[in-house]
Every structure is written in structure tokens, then in C-alpha cells.
Amino acid sequence: MPLRTRLTKHSAAAGADAAMEDVEICGWERSKLTNQDKKSLKKLGLLKKKDSLIFPGDKSAPNPPIGYRVTFVDHLIRGLSTPLHEFLRGLLFVYGIQMHQLTPNSILHISIFITLCECFLGTHPHWGMWKRIFYLRRNNSPSIVYNVGGVCICVRSDVDYFDVKFPNSVQGWRKRWLYIKDETVGSQEYDIAPFDGAAEILKRRCWDAEASAEEKAATDTLMKRIHQLQNTRGEELSGVQITAYFLRIRVQPLQALKNPLWAYAGEEDIDLLSVDLSTKALEKLIRRFSSLRKKDEVPTSCRVEPYSGSHALPEPLMDQFIRLGSQSIGFRNEAHTLKASLHRAEERAEALRAKLKLSEEAREKAQADAASIEDLRQRLSKAETALSDKIAEQITRQQDIIDRLEAQSRRFLPGRNNEGFKLLAPKDDRLLDALSILELQGDLACTNLSDSRISFSHLFLHFFPKQAEPEIFAGLVKRFLPNEDLALAYRRENLKIGVEGTIALVANNGQQVDWAKAGDAGKINKDKWKAPVKDAKPHSKKIIAFFTPKSAGSTSTAKTEVK
Known part of the structure; x- marks a missing residue:
């Protein structure tokens, strides 16, 4: 696709207005070709080759097969054919448009211009002269934006050019689309932008660009010749005459011809599509293209003889043509420059x-x-x-x-009002300090438990002489925690020993005692015994020594276990 340039202020404003208004976008319409359309194409020689045209039937939008292009019946009968003329390809490229975006009258403008240049000026289509005569504009209405046929080619208001008397519009032409075979599709030399039916039309600055001073100087002679052709009394040339000429000789101006039109060879011409049209058929076709009234005469021939194989270019004109071709900065050079710029742009x-x-x-x-x-x-x-x-x-x-x-x-310190140890060198860490204190108290507790074990072991021999000492300290302690009071039991045992000792002492002195009476505790006179007890106190050590465990003859039960 050719590179799109930015919109002009005019087109940008138009786009902004269109965005604010409720407009209808007119795109493709369903193809509705009639038998009359097909007959017209056949009569014009456009169906001469097999498969040269494909009718799409009742399709709603075009999708051209490989090797075909989209076109319209009204474009074909106005001089379009394939492969496309170099000037048309360049025009599409420079303006950044596609063929379906041109109206039928615009196609006819290009056909007339090429025919004028080759048949009456004796030169190839000149890009500088084209810019002096034509400009492009959008083909829209206040309520409709056209995509198909959305571009019009118009004659500049300050240019004296042929009046073709175009009709204001061509009715129903958007419904008559079809496919035309083009063997050059994909060829770098002949190719144009790929078909894009939904491509948006963007106005370029070059649409209304005027010819440069150098281009004007190079085409002044050609413009004077056009003025002469229009105003020579009795030999005036009109746009209708030019149209009638290329329609009658049946060579399509917009086709890439083998030879230029100034070398047209009549029935032997290599680019001929069919035999010349009859006068009646030609008049009917001319009236279809123009807005001539019924009473207006339709010119079927030109008042100025066009250049052809039988009317060759004069030598001075040929020399002038060669000079113009070498001096002009025309379309071809501009196209080559644009192609080079395009190539650089594509690389970029x-x-x-x-x-x-x-x-x-x-x-x-x-x-x-x-x-x-x-x-x-x-x-x-x-x-x-x-x-x-x-x-x-x-x-x-x-x-x-x-x-x-x-x-x-x-x-561990219930007797110190719950005050613990104080460390000499605390770590300022409560957890470590508390653990250190607990370790000290644990060591103290272990020492105390060891001492308690030794103490309980000594006592165990006295209290439980007939039993084995438990190995576990807890078991040892439990033996000293019976259900009864050990102190009370100990006192009872001491009293028992005392009684037995008294009996033994009395027996040792050989005294006779009535123990039955002595056992009656209720009749004991305590005052009676105070004096004997008092007298016995000085001798208590000897008496106690008598009852110690070392006494061999003692049968006392002084070491009786506490149960």
C-alpha cells in the first residue's frame, strides 16, 4: 500500500464535523449485473478472451480471485482495461487511492487526458500538465460519506479545458461491479496497491498540489496547443469528440498498450479489442456518458485529425516531443522519486x-x-x-x-518473703537471669536433698530395722509419712519402755509387787510416787545405762517398730 500522508486542515475539520453529525457511510452494494450490461461488454470486445471477466453473481461484497482485480461496468466502458496504463498506476500511487474509489466521470477524465496527449498533442501523458489542469476532492454529501466512488477528479476553475458535459451522477453504477483478469497482478513492474474494499479514504496534500514553476515552463507549449485546438475556427476540438474517437477505434486508453495511440494502425492494431462501433451504437454510448440533450448533435468524428499510423507525427513536433521528454520534470520522474522514497520509507x-x-x-x-x-x-x-x-x-x-x-x-525460698537470689553479674536478660537463679536454686535443692537422704537413711535404721531401705528417695520419704502420727507413736513406745524398765528394776531389787493392783491406774496415788521418783533422779544415768541396747540380758522391746 502507498504511504498515507497526514490529513489537511480542511479534511481534518470535515472529519471532525462528520464525527459530530449523524452521517451514513456508503460502502459496497450487492452486485446486480443485467443481461444488457453483459451484452454491452461483449459488443465492446471486453469479453474477447476466455475468463477475461468473472461475474460475481449475487455477492454482497467483492473478494477477487487470485489474478483478478475489482472493477465496474461503467469504468470498463469509459476506457479502463488491464494491464493498467503506466500513467493510471502512477496516479493511483501518488494520490494514495484505489481504482474503486474513483467515480466513472473521473475515469473518463483520465481516458480523455491520455487520448488528448497521445492522439492530438503527440506526447506521452505529462504529469506536470495534469497538475495544471486537474485536482482531486472528496465525493461526499452532507448526510453520506462514500467509500466506493468517494474521490472525484475535477478541472481547476482557472483553466480553459474541454467541456465534456458530464452528467451530474451515474445512476446505479456501484451495483455493477465484477472481476477483470490481470496477468500482471503481483508483478513489481505493473503492480499497484492490493485491493482493500474497506480502506479509508484519506486526503493528501498532493490532491490539490499545483505544478511547479519548472513544470509550468516545460508544459507551456502543450497548454498553448490545447488552447489552439479548442479555439481554431472551424476546427474546434471538444471533449465529446475525444471521447467519441477512443470509443470508436476500440482501443482502451487506460490499458498498458503495446504502442502509443499516435501509432494506431486501424484494424491491424495489436491493441484492438473489436471492430469499430457503428454510428448508432456510438451515439447511444456517447449520450450515456454525457448530458447532451436529444436535440443536440452527437459528433461521431473529430474536426481535427488525430495522429495515428496513417497520420504520423510531423518531424518538428516529434523533435519538440523529444525535447519536452528530456527537459520536463514530469510524472515519470516524480513517480520514480516517490518509489525511491517509498522504498526508503519501507526500509525505515x-x-x-x-x-x-x-x-x-x-x-x-x-x-x-x-x-x-x-x-x-x-x-x-x-x-x-x-x-x-x-x-x-x-x-x-x-x-x-x-x-x-x-x-x-x-x-524455693518461702521463708524469705519470696525474695530470690541476686546475681553478682546479671546478663540484662530476664530469661537468662531467671534461668541462672533457677540453676543456683536447683543446685541448692540437690544439696539439701542429698543431706535429707543421709538423714532419712540414719532414721530408717531406727524406725524400720527389719525392712530394706528404698533406693528411691521419694519412696524413702513416703515410709516416714504413715497414716498415724509418728511423734505420738514414739511417745507411746517410750512409755512402754518406761513401764518395762520399771518392772525390770523392781524385779532386779527383789521386791514383791502386786502388778494387778499396780495396773489399776485409777487407784494410783501420784503424790506417793513423787518422793521415790525424786530419790531416783540422781541414779537415772545408771538406770538408763542398764536399759541401753548394749545390755545383753535385756529382753526389752525398746526398739519396737513404729507401724
Whole structure:
């Protein structure tokens, strides 16, 4: 596709207005070719070759097969055919438009211009002269924006040019579309922009660009010749005459011809489509193209003889043509320049496309990285929250451990008003300090337990001489914790020993005692015994020594176990 230039202020404003208004966009219409259309094409020689045209039937939008282009019946009968003329291809390229965007009257303008140049001026179509005569504009109405036929070729108001008497509009031409075979499709030499039925029409600055000073100087002679052709009394040339000429000789001006029209060879011409049209058929076709009234005469021949194989170019004119061809800065040079610019632009576009691809890849990578970073950020936030919760939990747990350690430490010192040890070199860490105090108290408790074990072991021999000492300290302690009071039991045992000792003492002195009476505790006179007890006190040590465990003859039960 040719590069699109930016819109002009005029077209931009028009686009803004169209956006604000409720307008209808007119696109493709369903193809409705009639038998009369097909007969006209056949009579004009456009169906001469097999498969040269394909009728789409009842299709709603074109989709050309490979090797075919989209065209219209009204374009074909106005001089269009394939392969396309070099001037037409260049015009489409420079203006950035496609064939279906030109109206039938615009196609006829181009056909007349090429015929004028080759048959009456004896030169190839000159791009500089074209710009002096024509300009392009949009073909819209206040309520309709046309895509098909949305471009009109118009004659400049300050130029004296042939009046063709075009009708204001061609009724129903948008419904008569079909496919035309073009063997040059895809060829770099003949190719044009690929068909795009939905392509938007964008106005370029070159649509109304005027010829440069150098182009005007190169075409002044040609413009004077046109003025002469129009105003020579008795030999005036009109646009209708030019149209009638190319229709009658049946050579399509918009086709890439083997020979220029000034070399037309009549019935032997290699580019001929069919035999010459009859006068009646020609008049009917001319009236179809123009706005002539019924009373107006239709010229079937030209008052000026066109150049052809039988009317060759004069030598001075040929020399002038060669000079103009070498001096003019015309369409061909401009087309070549534009092609070179297009090539450079395509290379630049390709480089930008590669950079865009790299940028897109970098953007996608950045988005992926950003997504992963966001994911990592969320995970880090969750980890920080979990860590904070864990730290708080650890602090709470540590505080609980410290409280429990300090509580356990205070249990070892009930006699000190719950005041614990004081460390000489504290660590300023409550947990470590509490643990150190607990260790000291543990060492003290172990020492006390060891001493208690030794003490209980000594007592065990006296209290439980007939039993084995438990190996476990807890078991040893439990033996000293019976259900009855050990102190009371001990006193009873002592009294028993005392009674037995008294009996033994009396027996040892050979005294006779009535023990039955002595056992009656209710009749004992305590005052009677006070004096003997008092007298016995000085001799208590000897008496006690008599009853010690070393006494061999004693049968006393003084060491009786406490149960």
C-alpha cells in the first residue's frame, strides 16, 4: 500500500464535523449485473478472451480471485482495461487511492487526458500538465460519506479545458461491479496497491498540489496547443469528440498498450479489442456518458485529425516531443522519486517494526517481571506479617517462660518473703537471669536433698530395722509419712519402755509387787510416787545405762517398730 500522508486542515475539520453529525457511510452494494450490461461488454470486445471477466453473481461484497482485480461496468466502458496504463498506476500511487474509489466521470477524465496527449498533442501523458489542469476532492454529501466512488477528479476553475458535459451522477453504477483478469497482478513492474474494499479514504496534500514553476515552463507549449485546438475556427476540438474517437477505434486508453495511440494502425492494431462501433451504437454510448440533450448533435468524428499510423507525427513536433521528454520534470520522474522514497520509507518502517517488536517483547517481559515482582512483594508482605506474628508469639512465650521460671524460683525460698537470689553479674536478660537463679536454686535443692537422704537413711535404721531401705528417695520419704502420727507413736513406745524398765528394776531389787493392783491406774496415788521418783533422779544415768541396747540380758522391746 502507498504511504498515507497526514490529513489537511480542511479534511481534518470535515472529519471532525462528520464525527459530530449523524452521517451514513456508503460502502459496497450487492452486485446486480443485467443481461444488457453483459451484452454491452461483449459488443465492446471486453469479453474477447476466455475468463477475461468473472461475474460475481449475487455477492454482497467483492473478494477477487487470485489474478483478478475489482472493477465496474461503467469504468470498463469509459476506457479502463488491464494491464493498467503506466500513467493510471502512477496516479493511483501518488494520490494514495484505489481504482474503486474513483467515480466513472473521473475515469473518463483520465481516458480523455491520455487520448488528448497521445492522439492530438503527440506526447506521452505529462504529469506536470495534469497538475495544471486537474485536482482531486472528496465525493461526499452532507448526510453520506462514500467509500466506493468517494474521490472525484475535477478541472481547476482557472483553466480553459474541454467541456465534456458530464452528467451530474451515474445512476446505479456501484451495483455493477465484477472481476477483470490481470496477468500482471503481483508483478513489481505493473503492480499497484492490493485491493482493500474497506480502506479509508484519506486526503493528501498532493490532491490539490499545483505544478511547479519548472513544470509550468516545460508544459507551456502543450497548454498553448490545447488552447489552439479548442479555439481554431472551424476546427474546434471538444471533449465529446475525444471521447467519441477512443470509443470508436476500440482501443482502451487506460490499458498498458503495446504502442502509443499516435501509432494506431486501424484494424491491424495489436491493441484492438473489436471492430469499430457503428454510428448508432456510438451515439447511444456517447449520450450515456454525457448530458447532451436529444436535440443536440452527437459528433461521431473529430474536426481535427488525430495522429495515428496513417497520420504520423510531423518531424518538428516529434523533435519538440523529444525535447519536452528530456527537459520536463514530469510524472515519470516524480513517480520514480516517490518509489525511491517509498522504498526508503519501507526500509525505515521495517526497522521501526523490528524495534517495535523488540519493544513489545521488552514490554511483555517487563510486565511479566512486574507481575513476578508484585507476587514476590505480596509473598514478602505475607512473610513479614507471619514473622511479626511469630515474633510476637515468641515474645509472649518467652514472657510466659520467664514468669514460670521466676515463680518456680520463689517456691524455693518461702521463708524469705519470696525474695530470690541476686546475681553478682546479671546478663540484662530476664530469661537468662531467671534461668541462672533457677540453676543456683536447683543446685541448692540437690544439696539439701542429698543431706535429707543421709538423714532419712540414719532414721530408717531406727524406725524400720527389719525392712530394706528404698533406693528411691521419694519412696524413702513416703515410709516416714504413715497414716498415724509418728511423734505420738514414739511417745507411746517410750512409755512402754518406761513401764518395762520399771518392772525390770523392781524385779532386779527383789521386791514383791502386786502388778494387778499396780495396773489399776485409777487407784494410783501420784503424790506417793513423787518422793521415790525424786530419790531416783540422781541414779537415772545408771538406770538408763542398764536399759541401753548394749545390755545383753535385756529382753526389752525398746526398739519396737513404729507401724
